[in-house]
Amino acid sequence: MFDYLKDLNKAQQEAVVTTEGPALIIAGAGSGKTRVLTYRISHLLKQGARPSSILALTFTNKAAKEMKERIAAVVGENTARYLWMGTFHSVFARMLRTEHEVIGFPSNFTIFDSSDSKSLIKTIIKGFQLDDKVYKPNTVASRISMAKNNLLTPSAYAENSEIRLADKSMRMPAVSEIYKEYVKRCRLSGAMDFDDLLLKTNLLFRDHPEVLEKYQQRFDYILVDEYQDTNFAQYLIIKKLAAQHKNICVVGDDAQSIYSFRGARIENILNFQSDYPNHKIFKLEQNYRSTQTIVNAANSIIAKNKRQIPKTVFSENAPGNSIKVISALTDNEEGFLVAQEIAETQLRDHYKNLDYAILYRTNAQSRIFEEALRKRNIPYKIYGGLSFYQRKEIKDILAYFRLVINHWDNEALKRIINYPARGIGQSTLAKLETAAVNAETSIWKVVTALPDANPANLNKGTVTKLMKFATLIQEFARIVVEKDAWEAAKSIAEVTGILKELHSDKSPEGLSRHENIQELLNGIQEFSISAIEEGREAKLENFLEDVALLTDQDNEKDEDRDKVTLMTVHSAKGLEFKNVFVVGLEENLFPSAQSEEKKSPEALEEERRLFYVALTRAKENAWFSYANQRYRWGNLEFCSPSRFLLEMDEKFLNGLEGTSRASQARGQGDLPTGYRARTLTSKQPGTPVQKPWRPDAFRKRMESQVTGANGKGAAFEGDDPAKIIQGMVVEHQRFGTGKVLKVEGVPPNRKATVFFQNAGQKQLLLKFAKLKIKG
Numbered sequence: 001m002f003d004y005l006k007d008l009n010k011a012q013q014e015a016v017v018t019t020e021g022p023a024l025i026i027a028g029a030g031s032g033k034t035r036v037l038t039y040r041i042s043h044l045l046k047q048g049a050r051p052s053s054i055l056a057l058t059f060t061n062k063a064a065k066e067m068k069e070r071i072a073a074v075v076g077e078n079t080a081r082y083l084w085m086g087t088f089h090s091v092f093a094r095m096l097r098t099e100h101e102v103i104g105f106p107s108n109f110t111i112f113d114s115s116d117s118k119s120l121i122k123t124i125i126k127g128f129q130l131d132d133k134v135y136k137p138n139t140v141a142s143r144i145s146m147a148k149n150n151l152l153t154p155s156a157y158a159e160n161s162e163i164r165l166a167d168k169s170m171r172m173p174a175v176s177e178i179y180k181e182y183v184k185r186c187r188l189s190g191a192m193d194f195d196d197l198l199l200k201t202n203l204l205f206r207d208h209p210e211v212l213e214k215y216q217q218r219f220d221y222i223l224v225d226e227y228q229d230t231n232f233a234q235y236l237i238i239k240k241l242a243a244q245h246k247n248i249c250v251v252g253d254d255a256q257s258i259y260s261f262r263g264a265r266i267e268n269i270l271n272f273q274s275d276y277p278n279h280k281i282f283k284l285e286q287n288y289r290s291t292q293t294i295v296n297a298a299n300s301i302i303a304k305n306k307r308q309i310p311k312t313v314f315s316e317n318a319p320g321n322s323i324k325v326i327s328a329l330t331d332n333e334e335g336f337l338v339a340q341e342i343a344e345t346q347l348r349d350h351y352k353n354l355d356y357a358i359l360y361r362t363n364a365q366s367r368i369f370e371e372a373l374r375k376r377n378i379p380y381k382i383y384g385g386l387s388f389y390q391r392k393e394i395k396d397i398l399a400y401f402r403l404v405i406n407h408w409d410n411e412a413l414k415r416i417i418n419y420p421a422r423g424i425g426q427s428t429l430a431k432l433e434t435a436a437v438n439a440e441t442s443i444w445k446v447v448t449a450l451p452d453a454n455p456a457n458l459n460k461g462t463v464t465k466l467m468k469f470a471t472l473i474q475e476f477a478r479i480v481v482e483k484d485a486w487e488a489a490k491s492i493a494e495v496t497g498i499l500k501e502l503h504s505d506k507s508p509e510g511l512s513r514h515e516n517i518q519e520l521l522n523g524i525q526e527f528s529i530s531a532i533e534e535g536r537e538a539k540l541e542n543f544l545e546d547v548a549l550l551t552d553q554d555n556e557k558d559e560d561r562d563k564v565t566l567m568t569v570h571s572a573k574g575l576e577f578k579n580v581f582v583v584g585l586e587e588n589l590f591p592s593a594q595s596e597e598k599k600s601p602e603a604l605e606e607e608r609r610l611f612y613v614a615l616t617r618a619k620e621n622a623w624f625s626y627a628n629q630r631y632r633w634g635n636l637e638f639c640s641p642s643r644f645l646l647e648m649d650e651k652f653l654n655g656l657e658g659t660s661r662a663s664q665a666r667g668q669g670d671l672p673t674g675y676r677a678r679t680l681t682s683k684q685p686g687t688p689v690q691k692p693w694r695p696d697a698f699r700k701r702m703e704s705q706v707t708g709a710n711g712k713g714a715a716f717e718g719d720d721p722a723k724i725i726q727g728m729v730v731e732h733q734r735f736g737t738g739k740v741l742k743v744e745g746v747p748p749n750r751k752a753t754v755f756f757q758n759a760g761q762k763q764l765l766l767k768f769a770k771l772k773i774k775g
């Protein structure tokens with residue numbers, strides 16, 4: 001027996017050593033699915049399989065990297081290096097670059113990110129003279145993405161009557177035309193978008209059986225993690241590749257399927273069983289990640305979903321603490337209380353920052369927690385949202401890299417042809433673009449045909465400027481071939497004048513942009529060094545490829561190690577943390593408002609799965625938090641606690657009511673006076689009094705809060721809301737004294753904007769706010 005098998009239970013061992021034939025590992029969260037995949041690959045290698053014959057597909061680059069490191073520890077780095085391992089997008093981008101000739105793309109094709117796609121779609125909508133308020137670029141982009149993920153080419157799209165009808169009902173009958181034009185323009189730019197990486201791989205296999213066969217032969221073993229979140233395009237690629245050897249092992253949990261909005265289909269798991277009739281099923285039932293409380297609480301929630309494959313999950317870990325519920329008055333207070341819990345538990349239990357994660361439903365929620373953590377000097381890192389690589393100055397310099405590597409890349413060219421300013425105006429660019437569209441070619445081709453061919457009738461001065469620009473790019477192209485990524489990038493940043501221009505801007509924004517470029521260059525230097533060390537190519541195009549294929553979960557910098565993690569629940573899939581805060585547990589937020597709008601039981605079940613994913617990330621402790629009032633879309637909204645909280649069996653939860661923690665904090669100067677916190681937590685410093693969680697009492701309290709009574713007996717009497725007018729000094733039960741800046745709206749929805757001395761500016765719904773007139 002191999003030593004490493006000792007780290008596995010019987011069921012896991014079985015799943016690892018049964019290497020031949022189709023295998024389906026279906027099991028709940030934290031039961032070691034990913035661990036089994038990792039060990040299975042090590043086992044295959046130990047048994048003599050060639051690393052290049054193993055294809056392993058993960059959901060994020062980070063997951064692939066971690067898996068590779070673990071495998072390397074067993075079989076050695078030199079073996080692990082040759083595995084085909086990564087996300088679907090990165091593995092198939094690599095394959096498409098190798099096979100580029102067959103599909104008529106340059107090997108150095110650009111990978112458009114979603115903002116490139118959207119900007120191209122916008123250009124097309126404008127060119128078609130369509131109303132972009134009806135044809136919203138975002139909506140059109142998601143229609144196109146949906147089509148691609150279902151392998152519908154523009155002509156198939158145009159012929160699909162159901163889709164045409166749907167477009168019509170959205171008053172967008174021309175989507176099919178836009179789609180066609182979009183595909184054409186991408187091709188002229190030598191570019192693929194994210195969905196193309198899967199679509200084109202499918203088309204490659206469909207139209208070139210000899211290529212498919214080559215890869216079918218190459219991959220003796222195929223393994224897929226998080227199979228429940230594969231979409232149709234991914235499903236089909238795997239099915240085709242596995243058709244010959246049929247050594248395919250997929251692991252997944254239908255209860256964690258959370259990407260249906262991106263076209264993921266739970267059915268893929270069910271299809272697996274009919275696609276491979278002689279498959280083996282492995283069930284892993286023991287959860288090693290979490291305490292019994294967390295596992296049981298999670299089970300009790302997911303049991304409310306109707307559509308699911310029945311399975312058992314149990315934990316033999318310690319029973320653990322109950323889940324603490326934090327009830328905050330406002331979103332700001334929620335941030336404060338979460339940060340306070342982190343600080344306190346760190347002090348008490350010596351957790352590191354990296355032991356904590358704050359998981360939210362939407363990226364917009366992060367700001368509150370960022371502020372609260374910053375105030376306490378707790379380091380944090382955010383995943384997703386507007387990432388480093390989406391910043392303007394970074395996108396600008398990346399556009400140079402892209403154009404230098406692929407001259408056809410129109411989106412990159414448009415971005416930088418006049419940046420830094422070189423006197424090439426919008427109208428020149430528009431003329432060039434029209435000439436390129438008319439000649440069905442790229443803008444670059446039009447530029448480099450000057451001065452002999454001048455279809456846009458540009459004047460002599462402009463022609464000279466454009467030729468100079470082309471020479472500059474060609475010069476960079478030479479440097480990129482000769483030098484490594486870092487040297488090439490540095491020289492582009494310097495020669496273009498970007499560094500100098502940003503350096504001369506002494507405003508705080510200018511400084512920060514300059515720092516960001518420096519940071520990018522440092523990153524490229526690190527990339528070059530580690531690539532050279534690992535024997536990989538250290539060219540600029542390799543760096544660009546890595547950046548293009550980053551996912552929301554991939555971290556950008558190494559120095560981010562000991563920090564609290566802030567991310568959406570979606571991004572947290574597959575990860576684990578000792579302590580997890582699931583925040584914003586309010587109706588219309590989590591579950592999201594969209595799921596409510598759709599009114600479909602399926603949408604709500606997906607939200608519940610998302611909640612299950614969130615809770616099952618926790619190893620030792622979990623917290624749930626919600627606020628009674630929250631600013632959303634610029635308005636103050638009153639919120640009611642999430643149905644998921646109310647659905648949860650009270651035996652798993654713990655509530656403690658009191659104001660002392662916040663008043664203690666006030667002593668530290670953190671909280672403004674009049675800012676009263678009511679937390680429900682299991683432990684209070686000094687006096688660990690625990691109260692059982694009582695949903696009924698809790699519901700009543702919620703109601704009384706929403707109606708403005710203070711829930712503590714003596715009600716705070718407010719004056720008649722109709723009497724409140726601009727300029728008055730008023731008193732609010734919690735925020736204290738303030739001045740009315742503005743009153744707007746009609747009863748019963750009249751709102752007042754009040755500036756409170758101690759709590760800042762607030763917008764209040766007068767019927768609930770109970771303001772007392774002071775003068």
Ligand SMILES: Nc1ncnc2c1ncn2[C@@H]1O[C@H](COP(=O)(O)OP(=O)(O)OP(=O)(O)O)[C@@H](O)[C@H]1O
Nearest residue numbers: 007008009028029030031032033034035288289574
């Ligand atoms: N047999 C085992 N003995 C000890 N620890 C284990 C065992 N199996 C798994 N673990 C640990 O349990 C945790 C969960 O494992 P893993 O991440 O592989 O689960 P998973 O099923 O992939 O979870 P998820 O559904 O969230 O992706 C990890 O920390 C892993 O190292």
Ligand SMILES: [Mg+2]
Nearest residue numbers: 033034035574
């Ligand atoms: Mg996993």
